[in-house]
Amino acid sequence: MQEFYKKALLSLIVLLLVDLLLAVFFVDRAYPTRTLLPAQKGDSRWEYLTYSDGADGGASSVHVDDSRERLRFDFKLKDVAPFPFASVALTFKDDKGRQIHADWSKFRTISFVAKCAPAASLTFDVSTFDDKVSKPGNFGTYRSPRTYFSCSEQGVPVTLDLARLLIPEWWFAAMKLDVVRQGYELDKVAKIMFGSSAASPHNVDTHIEISELTVHGRDYRYLTALALIILAGWAAFGVWFFLAHARALLASVDSKVKTNLPFVAYRRLTLEPYKDKEKASVLRYIASAYSDPALDLEAVAAATGANRYKINEVLKSELGMTFTNYLNKVRLTEASRLLTENSSAAVSEIAYLVGYSNVPYFNKLFKEEFGCTPKSFRTLAAQQPQQQAADSAPVAPPV
Known part of the structure; x- marks a missing residue:
């Protein structure tokens, strides 16, 4: 059984390491991120665009610093147009500089640090292409849900939920759509705007x-897959452990039984192996009287005429055991035979037959000897081939 437990421990360690590696892999996929600012090395797939109320007759101005580390821009709103505004957008491009729609469907939030002087409230917009109403390249026809955030001279960490933005009412009026149709998708994002x-x-x-402009996602499919793989792995390990443990326990019990069967209690005792009649008398008496619950060292001495020191000397020299150990060995080996051959007898009945009046104590000793309870031993013994059981069946001691 020791070899089995070593193998099981090694398998458990391997399983835990595999689970750890899978967890790292799937969790990384489950929480994708994309950093826009600072721009990654070689990443030039977006450019800045500026917007103001100049097209509506206004005089507001905006200037952007074309930095790839952070978005810097200055604006000044002037009370000329009815609704003065100024903004800067990041538009997405392909390798050839053509406008593209980025798939942000796996992203759920966007985070950044916002500084402004003086402190102010600003807007954040996402322009998303709607197959039903949008015209490619005409951003005015794109759905542009927005929200607001605050900034200060010290800098404010901001996290916005991309799924909870609102499309302004003027867009619905311009597109002649019902204002209740607030839904939008993030699979075709053309630009974001501050x-x-x-x-x-x-x-x-x-x-x-x-600065630190990053989008974050949550893809629970990877977490679900991770959970299913881990559960399947542990289920497979559990099945393997159960079956392998049963096989190892069966082999251990079988080995223990085979070791015990030739034991003194289960071979015909004759006087021939022992030139010393006193030794033969002691061993023969114990082999025939082991079922007596009252059997002890004094009883053996009284029945054989040998003194207790002689009895201990015989057991030590012939078997290397104390009287108590030898008596338990004889009783438990006989119990194993009865459990195998008499499937209808209760465990308590067998305990009494081999000399134990205390059944829990018998169960304890049996488990220490065979590595399993008497009931488990009977089940395991039944799994052995009938021929093997017949060939290894012990011979009862003579009376």
């Missing part, structure tokens, strides 16, 4: 810095 809001200061130079 700009002024109605609460932004007018006629004041405002400086904005956006």
